[in-house]
Amino acid sequence: MRFFCITHKSRRSQARLGKITTSHGEILTPAFVPVATKGTLKAIPPKDIREIGIQVAFVNIFHLVDHPGIDVIEKFGGIHTYANLSIPLMSDSGGFQVFSLAEKRASTREGEGIPLVKVTEKGVRFRSPRTGRELLFSPELSIRYQEKIGADIIMAFDECIYYGASHQYTTEATERTHRWLLRCIQTKGSSSTLPPQARDRSGLQQFLYGIVQGGVFKDLRIASAKFVAQQNTPGIAIGGVSVGETKKEMREQVKWVTPFLPEEKPKHLLGIGRIEDILDFVPLGIDTFDCVEPTRLARNGVVFQNKGKQFYRIDLTKAKYLKDKNPIQKDCQCYTCEIFSLSFLHHLFKERELLGYYLATYHNLYFLEQIFKKLRIQIQKGEI
């Protein structure tokens, strides 16, 4: 079984069509990877996932270690069975939480202002924002955890560098991430008979992605891309993007890197994105994107809409929708748009009715899946 194969290459750009094959099914790329951090695609029951067209989802080891605990998930036979998610799953290593929780402090009963994160060569000490208890993450532990929950695609443990970091700090952090990658590969290899980075565990193959860092600095980004490429992991992810930099900077960071990544490997862009970002990055050869945007925005009352090629985000809580009989998107065939008016959705959100979160999330996920479907067709037709 080949993990990734390219089925079509664009002549106009670096865009390509591909297929990722995992123990839990195939993923046609380019693909969107909605985020189900805690093992749930917030507001959406698993039975709707296929109907929406979702091919793969993203869980996060950090949150699952905190609760319910890796041992619990393991006893249930892994995250797929535990959470009833039958599609391929990617798991994140916890590296993003270095960025997400840094500078923030836990306010506990005892004392206030305990830093939530401490990075050392060994790994990262986190303080659970939920309980205040300390969690240790290292490359070895992160990989072990990810193995135990049994995600199909797993991420190397990295440090997501904060925006504004100096060249010196970014160099140190990126090099540390590289050393961590070697430890991740070694851990993965030591627990496996073959192949080295895709362990076979009770029939399950897991594929490790190395992560490119380098912050906002071109030299560091390129060096990181080269280093990660050399390690020959089954896939490669680009991280440390969209952490506060401008749109222009973000585009550059990805553009600097892609020429140095092996064509035959699947490329994942961590944490992106917005529809306009996806449209820009697919022609650069990015195959998969994970992002909380469609689900989080939906829960905050914001849904996707388009007029031709123009994409919009509309806020359902605005009073102007009170009497609007139209659906969110007239030609959208999702459950929400086929049945519900903007007025009713507005009402649900103003009243904080649970159904609103479901319907909005359903629409946003469906809408994005449609965009990816169209993208795949356009690549096939040579339009991208």
Added chain:
RNA sequence: GCGUGGAUGGCAGAGCGGUCAAUUGCACUUGGCUGUAAACCAAGCGCCUUCGGGCUACGGGGGUUCGAAUCCCUCUCCACGCA
């Protein structure tokens, strides 16, 4: 009819002589959300403003005081109790 307790910004509800244009919550408006501490967060929310400030306000009227949402008198209305 008598007694007691009340009447505060759209609503609820603090304040009980100056630091009160008035705590707080809700509602409302606006902005934000990109590997999820996110069904969340932030700002605004009497009128005017050259952003220094000015004006009108705590049921109505009158009074005490340098000064009242806060004390006194009275009227109106509400709640509860007794006839």
